[in-house]
Amino acid sequence: xxxxxxxxxxxxxxxxxxxxxxxxxxxxxxxxxxxxxxxxxxxxxxxxxxxxxxxxxxxxxxxxxxxxxxx
Amino acid sequence: xxxxxxxxxxxxxxxxxxxxxxxxxxxxxxxxxxxxxxxxxxxxxxxxxxxxxxxxxxxxxxxxxxxxxxxxxxxxxxxxxxxxxxxxxxxxxxxxxxxxxxxxxxxxxxxxxxxxxxxxxxxxxxxxxxxxxxxxxxxxxxxxxxxxxxxxxxxxxxxxxxxxxxxxxxxxxxxxxxxxxxxxxxxxxxxxxxxxxxxxxxxxxxxx
Numbered sequence: 659x660x661x662x663x664x665x666x667x668x669x670x671x672x673x674x675x676x677x678x679x680x681x682x683x684x685x686x687x688x689x690x691x692x693x694x695x696x697x698x699x700x701x702x703x704x705x706x707x708x709x710x711x712x713x714x715x716x717x718x719x720x721x722x723x724x725x726x727x728x729x
Numbered sequence: 730x731x732x733x734x735x736x737x738x739x740x741x742x743x744x745x746x747x748x749x750x751x752x753x754x755x756x757x758x759x760x761x762x763x764x765x766x767x768x769x770x771x772x773x774x775x776x777x778x779x780x781x782x783x784x785x786x787x788x789x790x791x792x793x794x795x796x797x798x799x800x801x802x803x804x805x806x807x808x809x810x811x812x813x814x815x816x817x818x819x820x821x822x823x824x825x826x827x828x829x830x831x832x833x834x835x836x837x838x839x840x841x842x843x844x845x846x847x848x849x850x851x852x853x854x855x856x857x858x859x860x861x862x863x864x865x866x867x868x869x870x871x872x873x874x875x876x877x878x879x880x881x882x883x884x885x886x887x888x889x890x891x892x893x894x895x896x897x898x899x900x901x902x903x904x905x906x907x908x909x910x911x912x913x914x915x916x917x918x919x920x921x922x923x924x925x926x927x928x929x930x931x932x933x934x935x936x937x
Contacts, residue, residue, distance in 0.1 A: 666754075667753070667754070670754045671754065671756065671757075672753075674749070674756055674765060674769070675749075675750045675753040676750075677736050677763075677769055678746045678747065678749040678750035678753070678769055678937045679747070679750045681742075681743075681746040681768075681769055682743045682744075682746035682747040683752060683771050684737075685740075685742050685743035685773060685776055686740075686743045688739055688776065689739045689740055689743070689779070690778045691780075691784070691785075692735065692736055692739075692780060692783060692865065693736075694733065694795045695787050695790065695791070695792050696793070696797060696891055697788075697792050697796065697797065697801065697850065697854050697857075698854075699784075699855075700787070700788060700920050702814070703781070704784075704878075707777075707780070708777060708843070710782075710933060711773045711776075711777055714746075714769065714773070715769065715770055715773060715774070718769040718770060719770070722816055726786070
């Protein structure tokens with residue numbers, strides 16, 4: 659997927675973009691783990707998918723907190 | 730939530746998240762901010778919950794347990810054509826759900842039984858990929874099989890309470906219910922997963 663760079667992209671938007679990529683990647687990995695019934699699929703879900711999504715959500719919330727801080 | 734519904738939900742959420750990443754300038758508008766909030770916080774949280782629930786449910790399935798090679802013989806032992814083999818008799822007569830056969834007998838019916846089972850499962854996985862896997866016949870239970878797991882289903886059942894073999898002594902039923910007399914190791918129902926003698930054992934095949 660192409661990600662069009664904008665010269666006016668704000669630091670906040672860069673963080674949101676990175677957060678969205680993390681969340682998207684984590685979700686797609688979770689989909690992949692659901693295609694197979696195996697302990698390793700469960701572990702991939704727990705050890706890779708969930709941390710990716712948690713990192714994405716955390717980064718997004720951090721970005722929001724940054725906005726409030728500036729206000 | 731069914732498996733296909735969860736997958737569709739996760740794919741849609743992922744597509745929306747990647748859309749936000751692709752058109753991040755869209756978040757400058759009010760609608761964009763709302764979309765980002767839903768797509769990057771609410772929907773992933775729901776998706777993780779749905780995926781985790783689905784994985785936990787799958788982890789109780791017979792297919793899941795038998796997906797490790799070392800468990801193959803234990804799965805075969807469910808097909809032994811001999812009524813005295815407790816696991817086989819339970820499996821073949823639908824006394825336990827066939828698609829959750831292992832979990833039904835091998836989880837602890839306590840508050841943290843499922844959590845304990847999962848922790849043991851993690852240990853098994855660690856051994857599977859980092860250490861030498863023991864032979865199937867060398868695999869033993871961590872603790873003696875607790876009557877509680879049998880009584881979870883059999884307690885109160887007529888063929889358990891009134892069967893003559895459980896009435897030989899006046900205190901026998903009470904001892905079984907309190908765990909003083911083991912169902913398995915007391916010599917009454919001792920034939921369990923005898924994976925060492927599978928080659929010679931007659932096998933039952935379900936008619937389709």
